[in-house]
Amino acid sequence: MTSETGSRDERASGASRRSFLKSAAGVGVTMLAPGVVLYAAAPPAVAQRAGRPADSKIRWGLLVDLNKCPPGCDLCVTACADENGLHRPGAHESQWIRKVNVHDPKTDVRREVPVMCQHCAMPACVDVCPTGASFKRADGIVLVDRHICIGCRYCMMACPYQARSFVHEPQENQRPEVPRGVGTAEACSLCVHRIDAGRMPACVEACAARAGGAMVFGDLNDPSSAIAKAIGTHRATTIRADLGLDPAVHYLSL
Amino acid sequence: MPRAHYREIEADSGFVTLMLLFGLALAGGLLSSLYMRHYGHVVSGMGNQIVWGIPHVFAFFLIVSASGALNVASMASVFGRTTYKPLARLSGLLAIALLAGGLSILVLDLGRPERLTVAMTNFNFKSIFSWNINFYVGFLAIVAVYLFLQMARGLDRYVGIAGLVAFLWRLALTTATGSVLGFLAARQAYDAAIMAPLFIAMSLALGQAVFLVVVMAVCAGTGRPLDHALLHRMARLLAILLTATLYFAVVQHITNLYSPKRLAVERFLLVDGGIYTALLWIGYVGIGSLLPIGLGLCPAAGRSRPMILAAAVLAIIGGLCHLYVIIVGGQAFPLLLFPGMEVSSSFGDGMIGSYRPSLPELVLVAGGMSLTMLLTMFGMRLLPFVPMSFVDEATGAPAHAVTGEQAAGR
């Protein structure tokens, strides 16, 4: 079993909640609004005990503050591509994260929304997958087990976020931590290999280090976590909340 | 009680030529699958927006037709219409062959067709797709038993119960097939419970149409009689089933028009969807429904075999158009991530997806259809599926028989 696909719940999970908080507090700190602080990416790896199974008490999630996501910036997208060995956008290329330009014709407000796998609590892709290749780890990360994916693409039909891609060509020079297989489905793994090593997802880290620090990563189940507090205080929203899938990716100012 | 007399078909030169042709096409389909497996689906017209294309249109077509092809057998053994009985065996054989053809396309199109065993051994109980795999395997087994009971001497008394099981099973099968799309909450074009009855009606109609074409071709090709009254009755039944399908399609679209989140996709499909709108109105409604319904119900057309054949062929063309609009058109319309907003991205957001079937996909489709034809012909050659004469086994009255030439409409 590869580090990407993992042997389900036995997989080593990310750093413990506390160590994450510690690291986050130690590094990137972002002012959301007066008096509200978001703890953003924490580049230095947190000491992580290897071999620990994914913890069902944790639910990893993301918060994206669109006010801090400037037009034209695609650092998160390129960081994802570099981290996961993806190629630049093309008709048949995978896109694990993309920026969607959203224009409200009534107010003329424009936003650029980074959209990736939303790591739903009730993922449609997992429900429909005939072989169980689409699965949700104990800590809420939705993954594809490339060893049993048959490439039927039913998960792509089912995902409301168009978050899944199909590997249309044989892959060369892959990143060892992120093996990809032709003829199988794939999507944002929340950089599970980094999480398991006590690090942040690549997009979060890149955004904090080189852009506005619009992304926060953390444990949604921990009421004291920065992400949970910010979501609660600012009433963050999710995309297509009406579908009831309970995504782990939240947005501010959507 | 007099029985209809059946015999294997002859392996004349026409038979051998057809077998060779279909064999070649099947080999082409297998090669095409290998080609896609080797180079990846980049050589197909499908992409990350339109993930199911022409192979799925034909696979769905063959699978739903498989269920409908059993109409004739059900009429004989479930609804007691004994005049249909002479054709019941062929109906069962065709049902098996159609399902096998449809499944072969689905499997050969997989990104990893070699992992078929994985699909058979890893079962996700929540997935309607998994359930379908069981329904298909079960259908093959049940129809095989049903055929055996029909053909074995002295087991007639079990045919009724086997027929009933097969009938109920095929209703479940088409419900599940329709639900493959109907359970997709993400897609405004599908997500509706009416997909199940729509697919049931569609399967009954398309299976009936395919059966009519096959039975006319077989009888004409082998010079066997075909009872015209029965043929006419089947054509009328086809018209009724097509009307039922059209009814469900109309209800589906009208319901969607009342749902604000589905208005945009309905507008796309019904008004400004280009090829999809044309296929829907001209292909499905006009050519595939109104015309064959008219032909099937018109007494004058009912006397003419070419007209009956035309009705069946048009229904098949219309059914394919309908499935294309449902499956491909439903994906071409972009997903609604941000209702009420104008969206764009490098990943097709907010854009109508483009799809052009590629040669490997078309060859794959031809291969699957050829498998159906090969299995049907092989079955008819091997075992006595086709009647030599038409006898109503209930009354013992010989039905009005015609020669092969007449059957061909000559």
Ligand code: SF4
């Ligand atoms: S493509 Fe793979 S992961 Fe997606 S539904 Fe099919 S088997 Fe499951």
